[in-house]
Structures are given as structure tokens and as C-alpha cells.
Amino acid sequence: MELLSLTVNSNSLAVLQALEDGLKKADADPSVKAVMICGENGKFSAGADIRGFSSPKRHGGALGPIVSLIESSEKPVVAAIEGVALGGGLEVALGCHYRIAHVKAWMGLPEVTLGLLPGAEGTQRLPRLIGVPTALDMITTGKHIPATEALKLGLVDEIVEENTIEAAIRLANKVIGQPLGPRRLSLKPVPKVPNMEAFLREAAVKVKQQARGCLAPELCLQAVRAATETPFAEGVRRERELFRVLLSSGQAQALQYAFFAERAVHRWATPAGASWSSAAPQPVCKAAVIGLGTMGRGIVTSLVKASIPVVALEQDLEYLNKGRKAVMLLLEREAMKMEGGAQSLDFHNPARLQFTVDFDLLHDVDLVIEAVFENMALKKEIFHKLSKICKPGALLCTNTSALNIDEIASATSRPQQVIGTHFFSPAHVMRLLEIIYGRHTSPTAIATAMQLAKTLKKVGVVVGNCFGFVGNRMMFPYVQQAVFLLEEGSRPEAVDQVLEDFGFKIGPFRMSDLAGLDVGWRSRQGQGLTGPSLPAGTPARQRQGQRYSPLPDLLCEHGRFGQKTAKGWYQYEKAGGRTATPDPWLHSFLSRYRDTHGIKARFIDQEEILERCLFSLINEGFAILAEGIASGPEHLDVIYINGYGWPRHRGGPMFYASTVGLPRVLDKLQKYSEAHPDVPGLRPSAFLKKLVAVGNPPIKEWMSYLSQQSSKL
Numbered sequence: 001m002e003l004l005s006l007t008v009n010s011n012s013l014a015v016l017q018a019l020e021d022g023l024k025k026a027d028a029d030p031s032v033k034a035v036m037i038c039g040e041n042g043k044f045s046a047g048a049d050i051r052g053f054s055s056p057k058r059h060g061g062a063l064g065p066i067v068s069l070i071e072s073s074e075k076p077v078v079a080a081i082e083g084v085a086l087g088g089g090l091e092v093a094l095g096c097h098y099r100i101a102h103v104k105a106w107m108g109l110p111e112v113t114l115g116l117l118p119g120a121e122g123t124q125r126l127p128r129l130i131g132v133p134t135a136l137d138m139i140t141t142g143k144h145i146p147a148t149e150a151l152k153l154g155l156v157d158e159i160v161e162e163n164t165i166e167a168a169i170r171l172a173n174k175v176i177g178q179p180l181g182p183r184r185l186s187l188k189p190v191p192k193v194p195n196m197e198a199f200l201r202e203a204a205v206k207v208k209q210q211a212r213g214c215l216a217p218e219l220c221l222q223a224v225r226a227a228t229e230t231p232f233a234e235g236v237r238r239e240r241e242l243f244r245v246l247l248s249s250g251q252a253q254a255l256q257y258a259f260f261a262e263r264a265v266h267r268w269a270t271p272a273g274a275s276w277s278s279a280a281p282q283p284v285c286k287a288a289v290i291g292l293g294t295m296g297r298g299i300v301t302s303l304v305k306a307s308i309p310v311v312a313l314e315q316d317l318e319y320l321n322k323g324r325k326a327v328m329l330l331l332e333r334e335a336m337k338m339e340g341g342a343q344s345l346d347f348h349n350p351a352r353l354q355f356t357v358d359f360d361l362l363h364d365v366d367l368v369i370e371a372v373f374e375n376m377a378l379k380k381e382i383f384h385k386l387s388k389i390c391k392p393g394a395l396l397c398t399n400t401s402a403l404n405i406d407e408i409a410s411a412t413s414r415p416q417q418v419i420g421t422h423f424f425s426p427a428h429v430m431r432l433l434e435i436i437y438g439r440h441t442s443p444t445a446i447a448t449a450m451q452l453a454k455t456l457k458k459v460g461v462v463v464g465n466c467f468g469f470v471g472n473r474m475m476f477p478y479v480q481q482a483v484f485l486l487e488e489g490s491r492p493e494a495v496d497q498v499l500e501d502f503g504f505k506i507g508p509f510r511m512s513d514l515a516g517l518d519v520g521w522r523s524r525q526g527q528g529l530t531g532p533s534l535p536a537g538t539p540a541r542q543r544q545g546q547r548y549s550p551l552p553d554l555l556c557e558h559g560r561f562g563q564k565t566a567k568g569w570y571q572y573e574k575a576g577g578r579t580a581t582p583d584p585w586l587h588s589f590l591s592r593y594r595d596t597h598g599i600k601a602r603f604i605d606q607e608e609i610l611e612r613c614l615f616s617l618i619n620e621g622f623a624i625l626a627e628g629i630a631s632g633p634e635h636l637d638v639i640y641i642n643g644y645g646w647p648r649h650r651g652g653p654m655f656y657a658s659t660v661g662l663p664r665v666l667d668k669l670q671k672y673s674e675a676h677p678d679v680p681g682l683r684p685s686a687f688l689k690k691l692v693a694v695g696n697p698p699i700k701e702w703m704s705y706l707s708q709q710s711s712k713l
């Protein structure tokens with residue numbers, strides 16, 4: 001036998017054992033001259049079994065010694081990489097003396113995204129192979145790189161377009177007898193950069209800033225630093241130490257939960273029993289977008305990037321030209337980030353992107369996304385037209401953040417084809433797509449919208465129809481608490497700081513200034529909560545017997561709409577400016593407001609700010625689950641992580657509640673509710689109470705306490 005071939009699809013215990021046995025056998029057998037390691041079914045390895053990290057019987061540290069064993073083999077070992085080589089899979093390849101990859105293969109060390117670091121000596125070998133700056137980037141971001149890039153970086157020795165295994169065998173035969181010392185990465189020095197210390201210091205600042213409280217990127221950097229400062233064996237010891245810290249940090253569990261939650265929501269189901277097994281998606285070969293405001297522009301860009309031909313429609317030529325310019329600018333920027341540039345997107349080709357004011361051009365599209373502003377009458381008028389013009393079977397989507405899908409569908413003759421697709425701004429960047437089915441929406445429509453999300457590289461989450469759906473409905477009590485805290489004595493910058501320290505990308509007041517205070521003002525006017533339709537004599541701080549804060553309305557009446565007017569909860573350098581500065585005017589405005597309403601300002605500590613904002617949001621989440629609006633807590637968590645800047649390393653609001661402990665959440669809500677009996681959002685939901693009463697079960701069992709529901713986790 002000239003060559004032994006080993007397969008390493010997943011780094012389960014059995015595979016590791018087989019790898020070790022195979023290597024030992026190859027070393028002991030004089031007839032074996034070289035070893036080739038490959039995967040099965042066109043995939044090298046997706047790395048360790050992620051579920052294994054939270055299992056009590058985890059085989060910690062088992063892979064590192066095997067990678068060392070591969071490297072120390074006296075016979076050349078060649079990795080034949082097809083499909084993916086990720087995490088532990090790539091670390092195995094780094095132990096090999098040669099790496100050959102298929103041109104379509106992808107490689108990366110994504111452990112950081114799971115709250116870990118490449119704990120099988122990857123933090124020590126990769127910098128020795130491709131240099132510290134590039135290795136650090138790969139290890140701290142976890143990004144996957146294509147084989148072509150891996151070749152340029154020197155991560156692989158060769159890429160092939162045909163049979164990778166045959167090419168690897170050819171290479172193995174060619175190198176038999178050549179010295180292996182120079183191919184053993186553990187023996188190589190780490191390539192120098194001019195001022196390593198300054199480079200690492202700067203990198204540490206950048207990584208910490210971007211990590212927003214997530215430990216893994218910082219510890220990844222420390223492990224790479226060890227590679228630059230200590231011999232290989234010492235670096236490996238440090239790597240293992242840091243790996244153990246991460247494994248027991250709690251963040252790893254949250255990030256791994258998030259990984260599986262995103263996959264679980266893909267297996268959508270409705271209370272009526274519809275799911276992938278009962279519905280197939282319809283093909284979307286051509287789409288239309290109505291309305292080229294901020295949302296419409298992003299949606300068009302997203303569709304073009306996904307190579308779906310688009311017809312973009314506006315109400316008149318003035319709006320159309322404005323929208324066209326903005327879309328072209330977005331597409332040009334996106335094209336610059338892509339390898340093939342503008343050519344690859346081909347957006348100047350009218351067959352790919354057409355701008356029009358003529359509704360009739362929508363007659364042959366497979367799907368329409370209406371993205372005009374939030375006005376029910378306008379949306380109904382558009383859907384009425386669509387139901388007359390569009391071909392039978394065309395999916396009619398509305399990009400609304402709160403409005404009733406059934407009412408919009410009632411304007412059509414085909415409510416089964418109407419569905420909510422709630423994009424998040426900027427729509428070509430944000431990963432979340434909330435997909436809302438109405439009473440009549442067909443399973444095919446849901447499947448088609450879910451498939452569209454995948455094509456657009458977004459995470460689609462199927463939810464039921466209620467005001468604000470899942471994301472915004474949970475956001476209302478959170479924002480309401482933030483404003484109540486101002487009434488009681490806090491300041492916008494104090495509230496924002498607490499929530500940003502928790503890990504939110506942006507606190508509620510900075511967010512409100514960014515989105516524009518006028519958006520909510522219009523909606524409240526529409527609901528009759530403020531403005532001319534408010535009945536005379538309505539108490540300033542009460543609506544329907546519940547506490548209400550007119551603060552945001554008063555700010556709007558002062559023309560303070562946020563960034564766009566250079567003033568909102570903060571002040572900005574100019575209209576459209578981004579730098580929020582605390583505003584003395586706002587502080588004295590708050591004092592005057594409290595005096596007017598006889599409110600005695602008090603000091604509010606960070607714990608109260610955090611708990612009242614987060615626990616009221618979580619409380620609404622339990623109500624949503626009990627009503628069957630979402631089929632599991634993972635749906636709520638995926639929505640919050642991908643659409644609302646919730647820190648991923650805290651796993652989403654419902655996972656966070658499970659880590660705080662439901663009895664504590666209930667206890668605190670009860671306390672705050674007693675202090676604020678006129679705030680329904682603080683009144684503990686019946687489902688939360690039930691879960692506490694049955695003994696605080698783990699999150700994956702929650703849904704079994706509601707009849708006919710089961711978790712997808």
C-alpha cells in the first residue's frame with residue numbers, strides 16, 4: 001500500500017479515534033509511504049460537533065494532540081479539502097504537511113462566533129503559516145474565506161477545479177521522501193511584523209471595541225499574542241487555558257444556542273399545521289418593489305444583489321428619479337465591495353433593474369413587495385390595484401412594521417397570496433426578515449417568503465399577525481419604560497449607557513433619534529393617542545386608564561425629530577449629524593416637565609434601568625408565546641439578535657431570561673408592577689407565572705407547557 005486515506009467529516013469522538021488509529025497504523029506500516037486525509041460526501045469537515053461543547057461528557061482537548069500526531073508523522077500527510085474545512089476541520093488540515101483544496105471550498109476558524117477559540121492548536125499554527133495580521137483577522141472574526149483567497153494567503157498549497165482527491169494523491173506521491181521538517185508549522189517561527197507590540201496593542205483596542213462585551217474575540221487575540229511571545233508548546237498551553245475560560249463563561253452557551261436557534265426557525269410551522277412538509281416555495285424569477293423611500297431602496301438593492309430581476313415603481317417621476325439615484329448609489333457601493341464589481345451585479349441592464357411609474361409593468365412579476373409609508377388606506381389602495389394587475393399566483397408582500405395583514409389582504413381578491421415581509425433598515429444590510437402570515441395566507445406563500453429570505457441571505461422568521469408583530473410589539477414596553485424612567489428622574493444618556501453596556505449596539509434614545517421621532521408620533525396620532533383626534537379633557541399622562549408619557553409627542557411639537565433635525569433626545573452637530581451630545585436644553589425641559597406634573601425626581605440606579613427595560617420586553621415575549629404568535633422562544637431571540645441589535649453573546653431576550661432565572665424575572669416584575677400599577681407592561685404574564693410555578697424548566701421545554709406546541713430547538 002502506497003497511500004492511506006482517512007476521512008474526517010465531523011470531529012466526533014469516533015472520527016477522532018479512527019483518525020488516531022489510522023495514523024498510528026500508517027506510521028507502523030512500512031508499505032505506507034504517504035497519507036491523505038479527506039472528508040466524505042464532498043465535505044472535508046465542519047469542525048467539532050457544537051452540541052458536544054455543552055455536554056457533560058465533552059471530550060475537551062482531544063483534537064489538539066491528534067493534530068500534533070498528524071504533524072509529527074514521518075510520512076507526508078496531505079489534506080484534500082472539499083466543501084468546507086471549518087474550525088477543528090481546518091485545524092486538522094493545519095496539522096497536515098500539505099493542503100490542497102477544491103476551487104469551490106471554503107475555510108475558516110469560526111469558533112469565535114460560538115464563544116470559543118480554535119482550541120486544537122489553531123491559534124498557534126495559523127499565524128506561523130499566514131502571518132499574524134491575517135491570522136488574527138480570521139481568528140477574531142471567524143470569517144469563512146474561499147479557496148482562491150486561501151491560496152493567495154498561503155493557507156493552501158494548491159487549488160484544483162477537478163477531482164481534489166486525485167490531485168491530493170498525485171501531490172502525496174510527488175513529495176514522498178522529501179524532508180518534512182520545513183512543512184511542520186509548529187517548528188516554524190511566527191513571521192515578524194515591523195512593530196509587533198504596537199500592532200497587537202492597536203489590534204486589542206479595535207477587537208475590544210467591536211466585541212461590545214463579548215469575551216471570545218479578546219481571548220482569541222490573547223492566544224495569538226502568546227504565539228508571538230512564547231515557544232509553540234507554551235502557546236498551546238496558553239491556548240488551552242483560555243479555551244477553558246471561554247467554555248465556562250456562559251457566553252459560549254448563549255452563542256451556541258443562537259447558532260441552533262437560527263437553524264431551528266428555518267423549520268417554520270404555523271398553529272394550523274403548515275410547514276415545509278406541507279408546502280413548497282414558488283419560484284421567484286422576477287420581482288417588483290413599490291415605493292423607493294429608505295426601505296424600498298434597500299429592498300431593491302437586496303433583490304439585485306441576489307440576482308433577481310426587479311421592477312422598481314414610484315408614484316410620480318419626481319419620486320422615481322430621486323429613488324433611482326439613491327438605488328444606483330447603493331448598488332455602486334455594494335458592487336465596489338464585490339469581486340466582479342458593477343459587472344457582476346449588472347444593474348445598468350434594464351432586464352435586471354427597471355424603474356417605472358407604470359403599474360401595468362407589474363403584470364408578469366412573481367412577487368411584489370410594497371414598501372410605501374405606514375398608512376393603511378394607501379396600502380389598501382395599492383393592494384386593490386395589485387390584485388387586479390398581477391398575474392394569478394403572484395405573491396403580494398407588504399413591508400409593514402405593525403399594520404394588520406388581514407386588513408390589507410381584505411382589499412384584494414386573493415388574500416391567500418398576501419403576506420407581511422417586515423424588512424429592517426438598512427434593508428440590504430440587516431439580516432432579519434420577519435414574515436407575517438394572516439388569517440388567509442397560504443402555506444405556499446409562507447414557504448415562498450421563507451425561500452426568498454434564504455435567497456437574499458437573510459434569516460426569515462415566521463410569525464403571526466398582531467399589532468407590531470413580534471419585534472416591535474416587544475419593543476413597545478421597552479421604549480415605554482425608557483421614557484417613564486426619564487419622567488421619574490433619569491436622563492437619556494444614562495438609560496442609553498446602561499443598555500449599551502449590556503451590549504446593545506445602540507440605546508433606545510439614540511435609536512429613536514436615528515429612526516426619527518416623527519415616525520412614532522405619526523403612528524400615535526393615527527391611533528388617537530395624541531394630536532387633534534385626542535378627546536378634550538384627556539389627562540396628559542393617562543390613556544384609557546393606563547400610564548402614558550407625552551414626552552416624545554412634546555419633543556416632536558418642538559420640532560425635535562432626532563438626527564434629521566439636529567435635535568431630539570440629544571443634540572447633533574448638524575441636521576443629519578451622527579454624533580449625539582447630551583443636551584442641556586433637554587435636561588431643563590425634563591425638569592420643567594416634572595415640575596408641571598408634580599413628579600419628584602429620584603436617583604434611578606443601573607439595575608432598575610436594566611430590569612425595567614429588559615424584563616418588560618421579555619414579559620411581552622411570554623405573552624406572545626402564550627398567544628401562539630411565535631412557535632418558540634428561539635423565534636423571539638433570533639428576531640432580537642438579527643433585527644434589534646440585541647447582543648448575540650447574551651443569546652436573545654428569552655435565552656437571557658432563562659439564564660437570569662424565571663423566578664427572579666417574575667419576582668422583579670411583581671415588584672415593579674406593584675410600584676407602577678397603571679403600567680400593564682410590568683404585570684407578569686400568565687405564561688411566565690406558569691413556568692415559574694412548574695419549577696423553572698429549561699428553555700427547550702417551555703413550549704410543552706402550552707397545549708399543542710413543541711420547541712424546534
Ligand SMILES: CC/C=C\C/C=C/C(=O)SCCNC(=O)CCNC(=O)[C@H](O)C(C)(C)COP(=O)(O)OP(=O)(O)OC[C@H]1O[C@@H](n2cnc3c(N)ncnc32)[C@H](O)[C@@H]1OP(=O)(O)O
Nearest residue numbers: 046047048049050051060061063086087088110119120263
Ligand atoms: C478542545 C477543542 C477542540 C476542538 C476545537 C474545535 C472547535 C470547532 O470545530 S467548533 C465548530 C466550528 N464549526 C463551525 O462553526 C461550523 C458551523 N456550521 C456552519 O457554519 C454551517 O452549518 C455550514 C457552513 C457547515 C453548512 O451550512 P449550510 O449548508 O447552510 O447548512 P446548515 O447550517 O443548515 O447546517 C446543516 C445542519 O448541520 C448542522 N451543523 C453544521 N455544522 C455543525 C457542527 N459543527 N456541529 C453540529 N451541527 C452542525 C446544523 O445545525 C444543521 O442541522 P439542523 O438543521 O438539524 O440544525
